[in-house]
Amino acid sequence: MLKANECTLYSGGHSGAEVFFGECAEKRGVKEVTYSFDGHFIKREKNVVTLSESELKRGDISMEMVSMHMHRQYAQADKVKRVLQLIFHMVNSGSQIFAVGVIQNDDTVKGGTGWGVELGKFFNRDVHVFDKDRGQWFKWDHGKWCESKPYITEKTFCGTGSRDLTQESKTAIEELFARSFG
Numbered sequence: 260m261l262k263a264n265e266c267t268l269y270s271g272g273h274s275g276a277e278v279f280f281g282e283c284a285e286k287r288g289v290k291e292v293t294y295s296f297d298g299h300f301i302k303r304e305k306n307v308v309t310l311s312e313s314e315l316k317r318g319d320i321s322m323e324m325v326s327m328h329m330h331r332q333y334a335q336a337d338k339v340k341r342v343l344q345l346i347f348h349m350v351n352s353g354s355q356i357f358a359v360g361v362i363q364n365d366d367t368v369k370g371g372t373g374w375g376v377e378l379g380k381f382f383n384r385d386v387h388v389f390d391k392d393r394g395q396w397f398k399w400d401h402g403k404w405c406e407s408k409p410y411i412t413e414k415t416f417c418g419t420g421s422r423d424l425t426q427e428s429k430t431a432i433e434e435l436f437a438r439s440f441g
Contacts, residue, residue: 272301280418359420
């Protein structure tokens, strides 16, 4: 079993899931990195790494490609693109991805969280989603979602998800940390 102080959580510091992952990490002694960029509003300001323009561009992808993979169109493409570039760095930094959201019928996850989950799949990461509607953790395994009871087993992981957390979602995150670090 890993020790909490050997691990690092990567997030974007947004309200909801990312703030709560950060709070749970702090309680357990897990290191934390919050990615941001100039002009980006974040709610949790612990160990902020402000990405430069050149660093953000490393996570650049066409909005047409994102729309195709996510099966939806995005308004305010320029604003969304910066957030998607940030998500790239979060996912690229973590060996495991833990997200809170809603898994849709097309196997994508609703909202911006979905792009982090898709990148996790592309990067062949260990991807887990707590589905708020079903009240259950799921793991992406051999091209499909399977019920799971995840543990943090890697030294680097990403915590992301919905701004609107239910009490059940908070409990799921707390239990993830408790299972993983005792």
